[in-house]
Structures are given as structure tokens and as C-alpha cells.
Amino acid sequence: MTQIANLGSRFSINGGYSLGAMRAGFSPQKPAAQNQWQPMRGGSDGPVVVQVRVDNLLLDALLDTGATRTVISRTLAGRLGLAPQGRARLAGLTADLYCDRTAPIRISVGPTELPPIIAIVLDLAAMSGAIRTPFDLILGQDMFLRHEIDLDFENGRFRIGGDGLHGGSTLALQQMDDGLFATKVQAAGATGLAAIDLGSMLPLYISSDFATRHGLADADRTSTSVTIGIEGPSVHTTGRLASLSFAGRVFHDIPFAVPERWNLYAPIVLGLPLLSRFDMRLRFGERWATLRARAGNAAFPRDRSGLNVVAGGGGLQVIHVARNSPAERLCIVDGDVIVAVDGQAIDAHFLSTCKGLGTAPVGTIYRLELLDSRRATLTLNDYY
Structure with a gap:
């Protein structure tokens, strides 16, 4: 009954400090050891989880392109003896909040040691409980901006570097003022920018303004739901989008949520249940991504309990x-x-x-x- 609820952790975590250092002119680094695939869990059935090493601790970490900064739990910060080094403003899906940040920490992913990362410290217990997946670390754009990342959902693996994907659609990416990376999609017959958010457990979030302008918020065809993000629980209008065109593929009957408040620049967010229908290479530092559609086109799961x-x-x-x-x-x-x-x-x-x-x-x-x-x-x- 874990997902008898439409309750997913949003993980739209946007670091509001020192964004300039993470923007244009950033060249992805090639790791010393290339072509080494690492195991990866999740995708269509849960968040994307990989193993990392922080100091001498082996941990599960969530991969999240919707987090502009890496996030660690208060519990992990205590185990590592990390004292706060200042405050950071985070822009969640529906609201901003302020939290502590750490001194630089070193994280290794497989054979690749990432450059030192300044992490954000949050209480992750509520989000862990919501998705029934204990975790103390969210790897955000600190990694995606510095490296080329391959995600092979078909075979449950990922790698940093490598020779990329063969075939598929190449998408130009635009970094929004909130730090998220977005690409163009066709939704409800209209073109809009959609943020790419591996941390979102819903296929689609849509802003109230976009939903109203395109007739998606009709009370006769919608209901309500709640999700939990860094800013706490948020009530949404829920519905189903007739079609969405993205990366050379058309999807139908996609569940979406319209939050009461919208705190992002892009009017649409593409979440993991939709993104995991592709294998992908992400090159955020160079502002593009390659997505190759996986076989099959099963219906999107949706809640029928309420x-x-x-x-x-x-x-x-x-x-x-x-x-x-x-x-x-x-x-x-x-x-x-x-x-x-x-x-x-x-x-x-x-x-x-x-x-x-x-x-x-x-x-x-x-x-x-x-x-x-x-x-x-x-x-x-x-x-x-």
C-alpha cells in the first residue's frame, strides 16, 4: 500500500547561492577511468539510487537533476562532523527556504572522485518516508555540470564519461534563472519549456498559469493530491494530459499535478516516470542531452484509491x-x-x-x- 497514495518526493531543490560559478563556460571533466558502468536502482519503480563513498562511508545516494546543489541529511552531517559554514537559499517547487551549507566534502562515485562539493544540509526524514527509501545524500548538479553522465534504465546501470549513446534525439538545453535545465516540449497543443527533474516522482508538474491558459484545470476532469518536497507537503490539482511530445516521441494520457503555488521559471517539470522511458546521456555543462527511447509504451500508472x-x-x-x-x-x-x-x-x-x-x-x-x-x-x- 506504499503507493496507494500519489505521494512522491519532489526533490526540486535549487541552490540559491553562487549560481554563477555553475553556469556558462563550464567544461565537463573526463574522469580518469572511463567506460565503467556502475549499478543503478530505480527508474519506473522508484527514485534513481547509486552507491557512493563519502570519506570512508559507503552510502546510497539519489541522482537528482532538479537539485542545483548536492544535499546531505542532518544525520550524515553529524556523522561526518560537519559544522555549518553559512546559509543558503533554496527554491523548491512551491516556496523558498533557508538552510545550512557545509565546508567542501569529497564524494567518490565508482572510480571517479568528484571535485570538492559544498553541500546543503536538510532534514530528509520526511522525504525518505514518503518514498519508502532511506537515504542521506542527494547528488545534484554539482556532478551533472562537471561530467557527462550516461543513464541506462533498460539495464539498471550508469556511468560517468564513456563513449555516449548511439542514436536517439539530441536536445538543446536552456539553464533557467533558478538553475534548472529545461528543453522544449509540446503539451496540450502548446509549446513550453520543461525542466528535466530526475528527482520528481510524478510524470508531470504543470504551473497553474499554463494549466489555466490551456484548459487543463477543469474541475469536472480533475481531482486533488499531496506531495512532499523540501518545503513540506503541498496540495495539488491532479489530472491527465491527453498528449505530450518530447524527444521525438508522443506520450498519451499522462497524469499531471498543478501545485497551488509555483516557484520555478519553466512552466512544466518532466519527472522520473516519464524520463525513465528513455536511456540518456546528459551533458549539462555543454547545454545538451541525448535521449534514446526505450522499447514499449505502457500506460502511465495512476492512483485509483484517493x-x-x-x-x-x-x-x-x-x-x-x-x-x-x-x-x-x-x-x-x-x-x-x-x-x-x-x-x-x-x-x-x-x-x-x-x-x-x-x-x-x-x-x-x-x-x-x-x-x-x-x-x-x-x-x-x-x-x-
Whole structure:
């Protein structure tokens, strides 16, 4: 029931200090050891996770092109003995916030030691819980600007350097004033700039202005959802986009979210569920990317429950119930706690293995037990 919610970590983390040093004129570095593929987890079924070494610690790290700075957790900062070295302003998807930054740290990815990185320190517990993936490090554009990165989602691997991809579409990239890299897409019959965000767990975010101008926010065809980012929970309007043209491919029936507030320059954000349908070479330092479409064109998963939940309170705590959804018709409300699904208790094993239950086919039935002893039968159905 992990993703019985449409609850993904956004990771639109934009460092607001010293952006100039990360902009034009930056030439990607060639690592000493090339063509060495490293294992990579995630893609269509979760965030992109790779192993890195920080000092003598071997850690899982998330790859995130939507983070203009590398981010470490307060826990990791304490383990490394890193004292704050000043403050940094971060621009999230919906709001800004201020946080501590570190002295330069050294991070190795496979055989490649990255140049010293000034990291941002954040409490990552809420985002880890939202995606059921513990992590203490987000590798942002500090790496993507300095190196050519190949991502092979088909075979679950990545590399720094190498001889690139053969075939595919080459896209010109534009760095926006908030630091994110964007390219042109066709959405709802209109051309718009879309930021490339490997850290976003939704296929598409769309600004309210773009959605209104192109008739995407009709209440009769939309619902609501919540996601969690660096600035905390945010309520969205959710819907489905008829078509999107990107990198030589046309996608149909794509779930999207429209936040109540929009804090980015590009009006669209392309997230991991869409980007992982390509293998790619990213060369942010030279302002281009090559994307090669993978075989197949399966439908995008979408929530059919209406339950937005996080682990807590002895089970799955409901933080939002989608408008006009099956959950709303059961009179489940914010603050309710689900303690069992089909007789299975919500424990660590359940949280790590039972994912995507809310995206099961229409007509799927779950029997829920709540902390207050109520029982409810939830039948999945499309509601937006």
C-alpha cells in the first residue's frame, strides 16, 4: 500500500547561492577511468539510487537533476562532523527556504572522485518516508555540470564519461534563472519549456498559469493530491494530459499535478516516470542531452484509491483524501490511520514490499482496518 497514495518526493531543490560559478563556460571533466558502468536502482519503480563513498562511508545516494546543489541529511552531517559554514537559499517547487551549507566534502562515485562539493544540509526524514527509501545524500548538479553522465534504465546501470549513446534525439538545453535545465516540449497543443527533474516522482508538474491558459484545470476532469518536497507537503490539482511530445516521441494520457503555488521559471517539470522511458546521456555543462527511447509504451500508472498516506501513527497515516475518489466515498478523512490491509499488518515488511497498490487495475478490492477499529472495503476506480 506504499503507493496507494500519489505521494512522491519532489526533490526540486535549487541552490540559491553562487549560481554563477555553475553556469556558462563550464567544461565537463573526463574522469580518469572511463567506460565503467556502475549499478543503478530505480527508474519506473522508484527514485534513481547509486552507491557512493563519502570519506570512508559507503552510502546510497539519489541522482537528482532538479537539485542545483548536492544535499546531505542532518544525520550524515553529524556523522561526518560537519559544522555549518553559512546559509543558503533554496527554491523548491512551491516556496523558498533557508538552510545550512557545509565546508567542501569529497564524494567518490565508482572510480571517479568528484571535485570538492559544498553541500546543503536538510532534514530528509520526511522525504525518505514518503518514498519508502532511506537515504542521506542527494547528488545534484554539482556532478551533472562537471561530467557527462550516461543513464541506462533498460539495464539498471550508469556511468560517468564513456563513449555516449548511439542514436536517439539530441536536445538543446536552456539553464533557467533558478538553475534548472529545461528543453522544449509540446503539451496540450502548446509549446513550453520543461525542466528535466530526475528527482520528481510524478510524470508531470504543470504551473497553474499554463494549466489555466490551456484548459487543463477543469474541475469536472480533475481531482486533488499531496506531495512532499523540501518545503513540506503541498496540495495539488491532479489530472491527465491527453498528449505530450518530447524527444521525438508522443506520450498519451499522462497524469499531471498543478501545485497551488509555483516557484520555478519553466512552466512544466518532466519527472522520473516519464524520463525513465528513455536511456540518456546528459551533458549539462555543454547545454545538451541525448535521449534514446526505450522499447514499449505502457500506460502511465495512476492512483485509483484517493488515499495520500505516510508511514506513522502505528500504520499508514492519511494526510489527504482526493476529491471525488473511492476513499472519499468511504468517509475516510485526514488523520485516520490504516493499521492493516487484507489482514496484513502495516509493518516494516509491508512498507518495503507492498508498493503501488493504489495503481492496481479498476475493480481491485482492499479491505482496510483502521486504528479506531473501523473497517472499510476500498474498491479502486478512476476518479480523474
